[in-house]
Amino acid sequence: MATKAKIAILGASGYTGADAVRLAARHPHVEITALTANTHAGKAMADVFPHFFMLDLPKLVAWESVDWSGLDTVFCGLPHGTTQEITAAVLAANPKIKILDMSADFRLRDGATYAEWYGHEHQAPELQKEAVYGLTEFYRKEITAARLVACPGCYPTATLLALVPIAKAGLIHAEDIIVDAKSGVTGAGRGLKQNTLFSEAGEGLSPYSIGKHRHAPEIEQEIGVAVGGKVTINFTPHLIPMARGELCTSYVRLKGATADDLRKALADAYRDEPFVHVAPKGVVPQTQNVRGSNYVQIGVFEDRIPGRAIVISTLDNLVKGSAGQAIQNMNLVLGYPETTGLEQIALFP
Template identity: 40%
Template sequence: MIKAGIIGATGYTGAELVRLLELHPEIETIFLDSRSYEGIRFSDIYPNLRGKVHDTCQSINVDSVPEDTDIIFSALPHRISQSKVLPLIEKGFRVIDFSADFRLREAKIYEHWYETKHLDDRTLEKAVYGLPEWYTASIAKAGLVANPGCFPTSILLPLLPLLKENLIKNKDIIIDSKTGVSGAGRSSSEVNIFSQVNENIKAYNIGKHRHTPEIEQELSLAAGSSVNILFTPHLIPVDRGILSTIVMSAEGITRKDIEACYEAYYGKKSFIRILKEGYLPETKAVKGSNFCDIGFVIDSRSGKLVVVSAIDNLLKGSSSQAVQNMNVMFGLEETAGLNAAPIWP
């Protein structure tokens, strides 16, 4: 059994990871770290896990991590995460980090968007961006995997093949994403009070969302040239789910071109479902799973290609993607522990 530990286990992504690892046939979870809930039974915080998870939260530091730990997940927020993760890497532990701290290849860009210092920019070179459909080989041997952001996952998976194959241009890519409220986490603030967000639809952080540089970095690498996007996130009153509606020029491409491109890249991937003509993704169809659904329409009237993707923001957008990364790192079946189909309704 592979021995796993989780730092910052009591947020929503941490808790989903705990649930997934409990189901996983090859994993034994050996510690759940939490500063604020030290000494509290995990299932007293997450009552869904009663009778399933018997651990009590511990406050762990680099010296108290058991030496035989095979993999450490950090589900801490950015800035705090690097301060915890750097000493662990130093000591030789393999780490999957959920925060933004190791996703951007240039410290400058990180520091600009996140308005904080990076503590060790040399790690940025070694960190592997954990999108397993794209970086399988590097992830397999990585010591530090930077688990992608939720919006980026929903945007990169549909766009990367199209840019890689030069089917679309590197400009005028308009991205309108909608996310459920769990993306704001479990700490209380006016932003996620039920009565403020329920029965409400709104846009926020237009052009300024911190996931923007991460999206542009990966799109640019695929395109081989600088890609610049407009990214508008919206908050929707559902627990989970991201739907991204991405518009770009359809000049010179046909439905067949795109179908062939997706088939080539994703035809054999377990978690990407390309929808046939006439069908479009919806978040309910992926909720609770590691799937990313992708559908598209070419609108000849306007000359635009519209690609729509749907993921569960806490799973393919975070925790189950981390488990998929771990499966790749340890040579397991990529789907191990991730077989559950979404529930409906």
């Protein structure tokens, strides 16, 4: 595209929306045309997020007041359950628009599974069928041609990048996967919640949604695609007292393979990927290695239990786990180089 693409970001007052603004503001090929946040309509973005003081951004408005006809792309950073009808309305107003949805509303392909885990029937079932799962490294070709991209959650992104290649290669038993996952408190959203208050979340570590986290069926769906069958995993998330970052430790049972075989399979799978890096033997992935970046680091280790291995993956939950992956997918659907605007090195210390 010769001119800059005009984009809107829905839910710009949330953490994922704000990170989409941060990344898009310095993207050379896009112009932020509209920002919505119904509860903050009329405010300047810098009033809601003071770190944007230097940017000339449009004021926040209610989503209903946006003129969709002149836009090329929309990022949806709204809570699950709110995006379906809005997405339908946006596409009705402009069928050619490209939508990068960062919520969970279009990630699950099966309507019954969605209703089971989210507690209500899907409000846009035809769009649900159309949506392409937006894990860039696995669905690049489909994303390029898509109108609606369902960007994965942060936990599924970290877990699936670590496990799908080795499950697909038949190197592990897909029916015996245990995932111990930990995320910074931004993963819980910006709304006021008692468990994310500083005095509640600080200086402690707490599991949540034990045995029933809504990202589990998303992970099972994609591993199931890889192995050609139904898969059930053991997935437990934890809240860690830091703003951003995520680390998933997956325990797997080997299938006639070694930890070195897993590492080689992952290295081969991601050899040409710009953002996924497999650590050399003995190097331990850490959240501080990827903080603020769109990069993923994966490491493989022998377990002291014979026949088992440990796969560790880490990413920034707001970047590759959300807004960064959405920008990566936007680059694909608009025909820009995939890494554009996303090559920031991690912030350290």
